[in-house]
Amino acid sequence: MGRLLITNARILDVSENGDSVAVRTGQDVLIDGNRIEALLPEGTADRSQFDSVIDAGGMLLMPGLINCHAHVPMVLWRGLAEDVSIERWFNDYMWPLENNLQPEDVYWGMLLGLIEQIEAGVTSVADHYFHMQLAAQAVEKSGARALLGYAMFGSQGLAMVEETARFVQEYQGAANGRIRTIMAPHAPYTCDDDFLRASAQAAKRLGVGIHIHVSETTDQTVASLARRGMTPVQVLERTGVLDVPTILAHVCGATPDDIRLLERYPVGIAHAVKTYLKLGQDTAPVVEFLAAGLPVGLASDGAVSNSTLNLWEPLRLMALTQKQRARMGEAMPIAQALHIATRGSARVYGMPDELGAVAPGYLADLILIDLSGAHHQPLHNIPASLVYNLQPGDVRTVIIDGQVVMRDRQLLTIDRDEVIAQVVSRMERLSYLDPAKRIQTYA
Ligand SMILES: [Zn+2]
Structure with missing residues (x-):
């Protein structure tokens, strides 16, 4: 953790009452530790004050x-x-x-x-x-x-x-x-x-x-x-x-x-x-x-x-x-x-004031979505694309509690191959089926 700056993103803004949704540009997102500190006009933050900078390259930033x-x-x-x-x-x-x-x-x-x-x-x-x-x-x-x-x-x-x-x-x-x-x-x-x-x-x-x-x-x-x-x-x-x-x-x-x-x-x-x-x-x-x-x-x-x-x-x-x-x-x-x-x-x-929005004071649980795929083009309506077109592989970078846990599709905290090998090694024992040995009965 530390101080993280996200620049050049389009930011999803869903109104508090759910009546409207907008996509904002021209704002940098400043993260200090595990929280969003501020949204400032693009280019106004002093880059030397940050431990790392993510140039979103026009990707969409929204809450995880x-x-x-x-x-x-x-x-x-x-x-x-x-x-x-x-x-x-x-x-x-x-x-x-x-x-x-x-x-x-x-x-x-x-x-x-x-x-x-x-x-x-x-x-x-x-x-x-x-x-x-x-x-x-x-x-x-x-x-x-x-x-x-x-x-x-x-x-x-x-x-x-x-x-x-x-x-x-x-x-x-x-x-x-x-x-x-x-x-x-x-x-x-x-x-x-x-x-x-x-x-x-x-x-x-x-x-x-x-x-x-x-x-x-x-x-x-x-x-x-x-x-x-x-x-x-x-x-x-x-x-x-x-x-x-x-x-x-x-x-x-x-x-x-x-x-x-x-x-x-x-x-x-x-x-x-x-x-x-x-x-x-x-x-x-x-x-x-x-x-x-x-x-x-x-x-x-x-x-x-x-x-x-x-x-x-x-x-x-x-x-x-x-x-x-x-x-x-x-x-x-x-x-x-x-x-x-x-x-x-x-x-x-149970965390309405800390999760679910890209706003100052909220926890930095954020995702960056690549909208350049053919299934999003041309981008007439980004919110519609999120609901109806998005594929999970479009999610490029994931930040949780201020920590980058996936960067450009690379997982940074978990060894994927090891986990899959561990699960596969258990498959035969786990799939054994004896209906007489059930933990409960649905009636
Ligand atoms: Zn359930």
């Missing part, structure tokens, strides 16, 4: 993308549960496969996923998985930013709440503050009310939030109403989960009453539309969430349901599916989609 809900180490099983229903995805594949997981697998899987994310310009991830001490080590090494939750099921008993609370305490602020932690009960259908209540109490006591799956499908809402007379969102309210800042993954089965209820709580919604499409499920009512003032952020979910951790895909698919859902080409305009990808995701991630 934030993955608001993932299980990054699941890249280990990428491609092993294709063309299946959500029931078979859990019961016949994912939960038996996860029975093979050993702690060290999490380290290498996390690193592989972080490589994929950094190469696609994703600088932060809210991850929800197991053996998170190993995930934290991988985050520390990679230079990435992460919000880590140790996933738990009600069947593991209340002692697990205390065990994951210890993880939350121990790793809060790790990696020079790049790691934050959060409580992570799996979902209302895998955690009973007492377990959810204990999770919410632990979160309150520790001053952190909760990251949880809820109403992943319309069927889950229907089943919960039949079984308990209330929706999964109402279960979260009743058990106190919504009283702390909460990341709600999916909420595809949100009812109009659920949306009105959520307006009263400090929640954000992580939207992983590619997963919904692959599993043949309804997407979430994103336009209605936004109209109710609920923050929405982009998410990949795990790569076994989503194939990739590249957030440009869900960005594009979100805009397209919301247009289709509304039967209106005017729905989810480009500025709104880019607002979700930047400021909206930062709000869901």
Whole structure:
């Protein structure tokens, strides 16, 4: 770290309310340590005051993308549960496969996923998985930013709440503050009310939030109403989960009453539309969430349901599916989609004043995008190109917390070949499938 100057960039500027987007030129970006110090008229900064200078050569500078809900180490099983229903995805594949997981697998899987994310310009991830001490080590090494939750099921008993609370305490602020932690009960259908209540109490006591799956499908809402007379969102309210800042993954089965209820709580919604499409499920009512003032952020979910951790895909698919859902080409305009990808995701991630904008005082989590490819030409509309045309390989340089972690497509913190060799060496053991040995049952 030190002082870094970025010159000759076009800078993406999404308005705070998401109504408009602009691309500004003629400004240098001054970075001091891990934060953006100032934006000054081009050429006015004294170059001798900087440890390094990046001439962006007209590339686009924007905030790094934030993955608001993932299980990054699941890249280990990428491609092993294709063309299946959500029931078979859990019961016949994912939960038996996860029975093979050993702690060290999490380290290498996390690193592989972080490589994929950094190469696609994703600088932060809210991850929800197991053996998170190993995930934290991988985050520390990679230079990435992460919000880590140790996933738990009600069947593991209340002692697990205390065990994951210890993880939350121990790793809060790790990696020079790049790691934050959060409580992570799996979902209302895998955690009973007492377990959810204990999770919410632990979160309150520790001053952190909760990251949880809820109403992943319309069927889950229907089943919960039949079984308990209330929706999964109402279960979260009743058990106190919504009283702390909460990341709600999916909420595809949100009812109009659920949306009105959520307006009263400090929640954000992580939207992983590619997963919904692959599993043949309804997407979430994103336009209605936004109209109710609920923050929405982009998410990949795990790569076994989503194939990739590249957030440009869900960005594009979100805009397209919301247009289709509304039967209106005017729905989810480009500025709104880019607002979700930047400021909206930062709000869901819990750092609205520090991430999601290229502005003084914000953390220096920035990416440079090369728009010279044929698929962007001629450049009539840069914001449209970001939403609809961009390929992950267009991301050339990635800066996280003021540190350059990828320069001109070269990873500077992780040995790519070593990580891939480590993951491949585990493949046979990890892919062993015995449906009788599943860690949970989806019903
Ligand atoms: Zn998930």
